[in-house]
Amino acid sequence: MAGELESCKPLSGLLSGLAQDAFYGHPGITEELLRSQLYPDVPIEEFRPFQAKMRGILKSIASADMDFNQLEAFLTAQTKKQGGITSDQAAVISKFWKSHKTKIRESLMNQSRWDSGLRGLSWRVDGKSQSRHSAEIHTPVAIMELEIGKSGQGILRQDTIHGNNMEL
Amino acid sequence: QLIDFQWKLGMAVSSDSCRSLKYPYVAVMLKVADHSGQVKNKSFEMTIPQFQNFYRQFKEIAAIIETV
Numbered sequence: 001m002a003g004e005l006e007s008c009k010p011l012s013g014l015l016s017g018l019a020q021d022a023f024y025g026h027p028g029i030t031e032e033l034l035r036s037q038l039y040p041d042v043p044i045e046e047f048r049p050f051q052a053k054m055r056g057i058l059k060s061i062a063s064a065d066m067d068f069n070q071l072e073a074f075l076t077a078q079t080k081k082q083g084g085i086t087s088d089q090a091a092v093i094s095k096f097w098k099s100h101k102t103k104i105r106e107s108l109m110n111q112s113r114w115d116s117g118l119r120g121l122s123w124r125v126d127g128k129s130q131s132r133h134s135a136e137i138h139t140p141v142a143i144m145e146l147e148i149g150k151s152g153q154g155i156l157r158q159d160t161i162h163g164n165n166m167e168l
Numbered sequence: 169q170l171i172d173f174q175w176k177l178g179m180a181v182s183s184d185s186c187r188s189l190k191y192p193y194v195a196v197m198l199k200v201a202d203h204s205g206q207v208k209n210k211s212f213e214m215t216i217p218q219f220q221n222f223y224r225q226f227k228e229i230a231a232i233i234e235t236v
Contacts, residue, residue: 065188109191109215112183116212118196121222123229127236140236142229146198148212 005050008092010038015096018055023062023107054093057085061097062104071097120147171207172199194219 014034021029035047042050057078066074075090085093123144174197180189198210214222 063185063187065186065190105186108183108186109180109189111185112180112189112191113193113213115195118212118214118218118222121225123225125229125232125236140233142233144229146210146212148210 004039004042005046006086006089008088011054011089011092012096013038014051014054015058015093018051018058019100019104022055022059023104025107025111053083053085057093058097061093062108065105066097068098114150116148116150118146119149121145169201170198171201173197174199192216194222 017029017034017038020026031048031051032044034051035042035044039047061071061074064070064074071094075085075094078084079087079090121144123142126141126143176195176197178193178195180191180193183189194214194216196212196214199207200210201207
């Protein structure tokens with residue numbers, strides 16, 4: 001059974017699944033799903049600590065935003081640990097991090113943004129000739145539509161900026 | 169109507185999900201008055217690339233408004 005867990009082919013898939021769950025917030029990626037898809041012959045009691053170990057390693061790497069030197073040092077240390085990983089597994093993890101690092105980092109940055117973001121911006125410049133409230137003739141006006149909201153929502157605001165007051 | 173525009177350049181150093189975040193951002197606070205004169209605050213955050221686009225748009229507006 002241990003041989004199954006050491007095999008490297010499904011490890012890449014496991015890391016992907018763990019990343020989907022831990023970093024991208026994809027729902028429904030359960031332990032059982034990962035086991036049945038990737039390690040169908042491994043019993044759950046063995047799979048559980050194994051995937052926990054891999055998840056822990058992945059989280060440590062992402063949390064420290066490791067560069068490649070740090071990654072090599074970290075993974076080497078993991079291979080030397082009691083109950084750690086094999087050097088083949090270290091190679092798979094290294095390859096995974098190198099190709100997913102940017103995307104995972106972006107996802108973590110988004111997770112730490114709690115304020116609304118600017119989701120869209122459009123604008124128009126009007127040459128106003130007359131206004132109900134003022135007698136100004138020909139005052140250029142910039143009208144901006146900012147879409148401000150948290151991911152998954154959108155709130156439209158309209159702001160009017162008078163041309164004469166604009167200084168950049 | 170835009171009453172005030174405040175900004176802040178921040179650097180997120182660390183968070184519970186990522187110890188080494190190192191993420192710069194621009195936070196903006198707009199004070200906007202509606203037709204009745206009621207003033208509301210609107211705040212939002214931009215990544216640096218988003219801010220650069222934001223700034224480019226404003227420059228374009230400024231250039232066009234000069235010509236109108």
